[in-house]
Amino acid sequence: MSLKENSEAIFSESPGKIALRTLRKDKRSVISLSILGFIIAISLLAPVYAHFIAHTNPFNSSLDATTHVGGKVVPVLEASTTGLGLGVTPIGPTWNPTGYFLGADGQGRDVMARLLYGGRNTLLIGASAGIICIVLALLIGVIAGYRKGWIDSILSRLLDVIWAFPVYLLAISLSVVLLTSGLKLGFIHVGPGSFALPILIIGIVYIPYVARPIRAQVLSLREREFVRAAVGIGAKDSTIIFREILPNIIPSVLVFVPIIIALCMLTESALSFLSIGVQPPQASWGTIINDGLALLYTRPWVGIAPGLFIVLTAASLNLYGDAVRDALDPKTRSRGDA
């Protein structure tokens, strides 16, 4: 009601602008974007924290490092006092940002600094993989749905093959094969330690989940009368795809973006946890959880902290995805407005 009056009183708005306005007013998007913004900001500031606040290098093991606790100098690693007295126990959280805020890991490295660096990697890989996934899926979905015929058959079978494997099984097999040897494809040569490998692997694994619904939508759009009308005025296929089909696909693609990025991030963490994602000495939230596994009983924060960040990031992305979906769907929009 009020929406209609507004749009007539001021000027007419495109469906996209209306959705954007709805999204801005949605509390869920405000909350989730604030959390995401905070996590991204502190992750980007990882080097600042490491160099200027904690004065530590989170990539070198420092077995004989010391820190100050309550004015006293204490070693970061102490000989174990439990069990057989073998190995070392790292220092626990000092809750002091100038050093070992969350304690040290088994190699005497500052967990907080590693957590921030790890966040950079996890977010970078998750977001890049998600975007690669969506771009490729859009390409495949639109071509398959628009051209139909044998091109569609080939692309659809390809998606079926990727789809047929459980995501993690496929990601794990690809990683195991590619990480040991790297990837050589003609001119392209990707070394075993490069982030390009986990990004590609994770991106490819989720393509069918996005490409299939896009293909279905294109198939139905191309039978719509406004697409026939475009054929009728003599438009070329490329014109029809870019000017008639794509503008109607973009909203559903936008809904996929946060959700797929969340999935890619979770997959990256899982692969890194299994030591087949980000390779040491680089960190990611998954590798830190792995580091924390051995310290689970003595120093639980090493595993819990990255776990919390993963949950918080994935939950915020999903919440934002819900808000985007509702803003773009005119049926739920009126409900959110009231």
Next chain:
Amino acid sequence: MSDVILSIRGLAKNYELSGALARRKEVVHAVENVNLEIREGETLGIVGESGCGKSTLGRMIVRLEQPTAGEILFEGHDLAKEPKKKLRALRKRFQMIFQDPYAALNPRRQIGQIVEEPLRVHGVGKEERRAIAKDLLKRVGLDEGAYEKYPHEFSGGQRQRVVIARALALNPRLVVADEPVSALDVSIQAQVLNLFKDLQKELNLTYVFIAHDLGVVRHVSDRIAVMYLGKVVELAEADVLYESPAHPYSQALLSANPRMGADDKRERIILKGDIPNPINRPSGCAFNPRCPKAADICRTESPELMTIGTRQVACHFPTL
């Protein structure tokens, strides 16, 4: 007699149904062996029950559908055989108007962009496009402000005016309108039909006007073709057809139409049975299972469309 601008010879369209639902390969004969001539400046009405192939015929005429067989002769080209690229250039000479004005406009584009799109596609410059589009919107009875609005801000009748403006943007000679008012409120229908008539006079347009409301067709048509199961069964001047339909199917259609008014004293003929399936056409005359006059010959021999006086009829026993 005026010139013929488009002539159709032996036009047919089969749809092959395959896949999970069809057990054997089944063929839908949507349109069969249609011969028609469309004359400069006239409105040729096409009527028939749902599923008789009206839309399929209309879409073939503007080549939104590839015919299975036959010729479509227009300005020295056979549209049925024209390659894709040449066809694109020819398309500015003939346009289609669709039934559902809600589906015919891209919800994500402004009205101005929609009306300018045909001009853009055919390389008309920006300034000129804008001027033409604004003029067209005025011609179809929309105000200035429409240019910047989006389809969701308009009613069905207004949207259909936009669809008409887009179809006229390239200054076509022939316009095929497929049930252009059947999705609109009855109160709006007359306005839009009058717009069609006015534009025809102003721009010297030729219309093929598809409808299943006989009242609507009579209002606009000069000649009317009656279709049954993919074939033209009768073709006559509008007045002749309405005064004295010769084909039993035309008679049944007209008598079943309550909107024909009080002067209609003909007995109502009720059509028995459902429309037969275009997959299994009855042998002989396709209308024979429902025809009150059906005789033995009707079940074995298919009647040809024959010219009798000013009309054409496909029936062994036409009423003359």
